[in-house]
Amino acid sequence: xxxxxxxxxxxxxxxxxxxxxxxxxxxxxxxxxxxxxxxxxxxxxxxxxxxxxxxxxxxxxxxxxxxxxxxxxxxxxxxxxxxxxxxxxxxxxxxxxxxxxxxxxxxxxxxxxxxxxxxxxxxxxxxxxxxxxxxxxxxxxxxxxxxxxxxxxxxxxxxxxxxxxxxxxxxxxxxxxxxxxxxxxxxxxxxxxxxxxx
Amino acid sequence: xxxxxxxxxxxxxxxxxxxxxxxxxxxxxxxxxxxxxxxxxxxxxxxxxxxxxxxxxxxxxxxxxxxxxxxxxxxxxxxxxxxxxxxxxxxxxxxxxxxxxxxxxxxxxxxxxxxxxxxxxxxxxxxxxxxxxxxxxxxxxxxxxxxxxxxxxxxxxxxxxxxxxxxxxxxxxxxxxxxxxxxxxxxxxxxxxxxxxxxxxxxxxxxxxxxxxxxxxxxxxxxxxxxxxxxxxxxxxxxxxxxxxxxxxxxxxxxxxxxxxxxxxxxxxxxxxxxxxxxxxxxxxxxxxxxxxxxxxxxxxxxxxxxxxxxxxxxxxxxxxxxxxxxxxxxxxxxxxxxxxxxxxxxxxxxxxxxxxxxxxxxxxxxxxxxxxxxxxxxxxxxxxxxxxxxxxxxxxxxxxxxxxxxxxxxxxxxxxxxxxxxxxxxxxxxxxxxxxxxxxxxxxxxxxxxxxxxxxxxxxxxxxxxxxxxxxxxxxxxxxxxxxxxxxxxxxxxxxxxxxxxxxxxxxxxxxxxxxxxxxxxxxxxxxxxxxxxxxxxxxxxxxxxxxxxxxxxxxxxxxxxx
Numbered sequence: 001x002x003x004x005x006x007x008x009x010x011x012x013x014x015x016x017x018x019x020x021x022x023x024x025x026x027x028x029x030x031x032x033x034x035x036x037x038x039x040x041x042x043x044x045x046x047x048x049x050x051x052x053x054x055x056x057x058x059x060x061x062x063x064x065x066x067x068x069x070x071x072x073x074x075x076x077x078x079x080x081x082x083x084x085x086x087x088x089x090x091x092x093x094x095x096x097x098x099x100x101x102x103x104x105x106x107x108x109x110x111x112x113x114x115x116x117x118x119x120x121x122x123x124x125x126x127x128x129x130x131x132x133x134x135x136x137x138x139x140x141x142x143x144x145x146x147x148x149x150x151x152x153x154x155x156x157x158x159x160x161x162x163x164x165x166x167x168x169x170x171x172x173x174x175x176x177x178x179x180x181x182x183x184x185x186x187x188x189x190x191x192x193x194x195x196x197x198x
Numbered sequence: 199x200x201x202x203x204x205x206x207x208x209x210x211x212x213x214x215x216x217x218x219x220x221x222x223x224x225x226x227x228x229x230x231x232x233x234x235x236x237x238x239x240x241x242x243x244x245x246x247x248x249x250x251x252x253x254x255x256x257x258x259x260x261x262x263x264x265x266x267x268x269x270x271x272x273x274x275x276x277x278x279x280x281x282x283x284x285x286x287x288x289x290x291x292x293x294x295x296x297x298x299x300x301x302x303x304x305x306x307x308x309x310x311x312x313x314x315x316x317x318x319x320x321x322x323x324x325x326x327x328x329x330x331x332x333x334x335x336x337x338x339x340x341x342x343x344x345x346x347x348x349x350x351x352x353x354x355x356x357x358x359x360x361x362x363x364x365x366x367x368x369x370x371x372x373x374x375x376x377x378x379x380x381x382x383x384x385x386x387x388x389x390x391x392x393x394x395x396x397x398x399x400x401x402x403x404x405x406x407x408x409x410x411x412x413x414x415x416x417x418x419x420x421x422x423x424x425x426x427x428x429x430x431x432x433x434x435x436x437x438x439x440x441x442x443x444x445x446x447x448x449x450x451x452x453x454x455x456x457x458x459x460x461x462x463x464x465x466x467x468x469x470x471x472x473x474x475x476x477x478x479x480x481x482x483x484x485x486x487x488x489x490x491x492x493x494x495x496x497x498x499x500x501x502x503x504x505x506x507x508x509x510x511x512x513x514x515x516x517x518x519x520x521x522x523x524x525x526x527x528x529x530x531x532x533x534x535x536x537x538x539x540x541x542x543x544x545x546x547x548x549x550x551x552x553x554x555x556x557x558x559x560x561x562x563x564x565x566x567x568x569x570x571x572x573x574x575x576x577x578x579x580x581x582x583x584x585x586x587x588x589x590x591x592x593x594x595x596x597x598x599x600x601x602x603x604x605x606x607x608x609x610x611x612x613x614x615x616x617x618x619x620x621x622x623x624x625x626x627x628x629x630x631x632x633x634x635x636x637x638x639x640x641x642x643x644x645x646x647x648x649x650x651x652x653x654x655x656x657x658x659x660x661x662x663x664x665x666x667x668x669x670x671x672x673x674x675x676x677x678x679x680x681x682x683x684x685x686x687x688x689x690x691x692x693x694x695x696x697x698x699x700x701x702x703x704x705x706x707x708x709x710x711x712x713x714x715x716x717x718x719x720x721x722x723x724x725x726x727x728x729x730x731x732x733x734x735x736x737x738x739x740x741x742x743x744x745x746x747x748x749x750x751x752x753x754x755x756x757x758x759x760x761x762x
Contacts, residue, residue, distance in 0.1 A: 175291070178295075197292070
């Protein structure tokens, strides 16, 4: 890792299955962006995942957050009048596991065990991103990643492209990788391609 | 796979070490059959527009290389929806993504030859297909060169393949041992090709040491294109004929001395044909053009049986009166007066205004021609203005060929009996060949006979035609090597390709030749069908051809140019 700036740490794993995990953010407003490639630390070799959802809610499931303030009060005023509310909130994010490192190599398939509980989750470095995006086999895992999979894929590819020297070439290449995966669903393919169109 | 010897395997000699190692890879074999040809999925990065039917490719199978020709290019898609809603004009990104993935091209390849990648064997015809996913690349120049042989005493250059700088060569020996055909619509370059073939055969024949390998031409030169000089659309308007390039091997005879003199053509002798040399069979061939009834043709045969070689004169002298001195004769031969009328009208039409037809010709003409041929000289018979008259052309060609063939038959049989030398091989060139080889007349004419009996009597044909479909199919099937310029009539294309494996693919190639200077060659004298740009027959190559012929002929050639 030769990163100029250390990668941002976003949270800790609080729920983990073999194909996805949830992590609670260190800061309530410190959630990673949708589609970001993240790595689970505190393991010998990291597990890679793509952020596929963010949720902010009350800490106590028995006490719902209620809508305070009058209709003409803006957000800032409501927060000023209810300073305790943010302290009652927590933000979690979900991530779809898209691969892991094994003997130093990036493997774009599921690891043999889920991410450890309470392990830290950080954003990937540019080098890790570049190494990971050399192959697009992970797209198959993402495609099965839930209702918003299309948007997740599109944002993941857009973010990865931004770090590439040939942004357009990267997007074309990824589109080509996506095409056979969606050979039976041209509408969906077209929808994703339109989202990543430079 | 290319066997460059690093693992101790013998180096594949087809792939020379000193040539560039960058092959342009095209794609992988994904399906197909031996009879239907291979399907090759084009790689995404290869531009389909760069492909061309008729181009050669090499398929690298596990232990052997296959050579084949691109016969078709097909666009396919894996997403049916794309055919209904293709990316719009400004959707360059989508187009780029789909290109080579959802939308791709398939090459159809007809495999033709294979060669072992391990042993250094000669290429052999394919009997199987390369396995799935064998890599396909453009054939390299070295490979094509190897397949079509080096230029030596046995091979002559006919042209260059499309997009390559190598030479394609015909096997002289195989070319002259069978009848051959040159086809193409009018204006596609048949005449130039023919001139090239004639000249090269003469040169290669001269280069042969053994007498039995030599060959001579007898050219019935309808439009005066081959003997002294030929017409040319480019600068100068004329090109040198055979006589100017290889003077010591060619004798030019003319039927029309006036025309030859007017055109300032050097000819060696004039040809005359006596009425006594014309057979009933010759007249039968012309029945259609002379408007003769079948009865008239029968009458010719009857008259000939009775009067031998004086029959034509008798036929012309027959009285048409109902009750004349000839009536008993006509009754005896069962010839009706109306038939006599029809016959005489036809014969008079044939004999009118033809100074080369004389009542009794000295046998000298025929003997001189035969003498020249047997002495190893090719003979070109110029028709002068009579070339435009099909009757004359067919009559003369038929009469002379029949006589010469008879003589050849005698000589060959004699040679067989006495275990002597057969006469020199003779290749007879006829134009408008379908007139002689039409299914209705091919059974009767000497040309049909020559084509069918093949090389038995050392006489073969070089047929030149623009309507091969009108030639009897049995004759077509006997043609060893076929050279075809563009043909667009489907039946003609079928006729040229009859009896050829991989026909459906070649049909596309043939129908898509450029209208000029491209020809498909297939058959006996080439290892596999190939599309070539024929050698230029023009001033830039004269020197080379004359040079190949030795100092002596060069000096004689220059003697023949009083103007220069």
